[in-house]
Amino acid sequence: MLYALGLAAVLLATACGGAQVPSDARTTVVSLQKIDCADCGTEIIEDMRKRPGVYDAKFDRRRAEIIVVASPSFDVFTTVKNLAANEGFEAMLGAGQGKYLEGARFPEGADMKTVVKDGVDVPDLAPILAKGKITVVDFSALWCEPCRKVDEHMAKVLTDRADVAYRRLEIGDWDTPLAKRYLKNASALPHVIVYGASGEKVGEISGLDLAALDVAIAKGTPGAAERPKATN
16 A cells, blocks of 8 residues: 555646646556566556546566556546456455466476565575586566566477576566676676586676577586587
């Protein structure tokens, strides 16, 4: 409740900076469910801002919430609900109910762990590495669609290989302690670091590049450096 009230005040202040907002304007928060990326909410916001009676609208991608400042006569919830339904996801009135779709399913017994959520800091990555295995450390976010593709790819890798471990760290957003510590030089999400079976870093990739990820995994495989290169 305090979060919603605080955000409402910020929105009103922002809207007032660009246009006159009547004193009877109302702030409505609508949570989105079953969405798979931030663009889902952004598209709704772009539509809402064009509608008469809407003074301001924002999407909190971290919480999957639409926040709208509008005239009392404008039915924010019904409008957002209809727009959401057109895209195949759901809308719930009120804050704190936003939810992204679940990620890829990993095979039973796969060495996969979500280490932290919502950008909680991890001072040292060494303790999360799997001893004697290649470890793929993935900095991702629930709102990041390309990150889902890394999940899907790693689910396939772990189906075939017991010598690979997957560690996912959800950053929340770029301003969290976790992101500030490890992603200062990252250009995009997902940001993946691959460690070899003996704990040495063998690859670091910003953005979606599954081919580069496979190369890094191969490089981290014990004995990879000694294997003869294929000749034509």
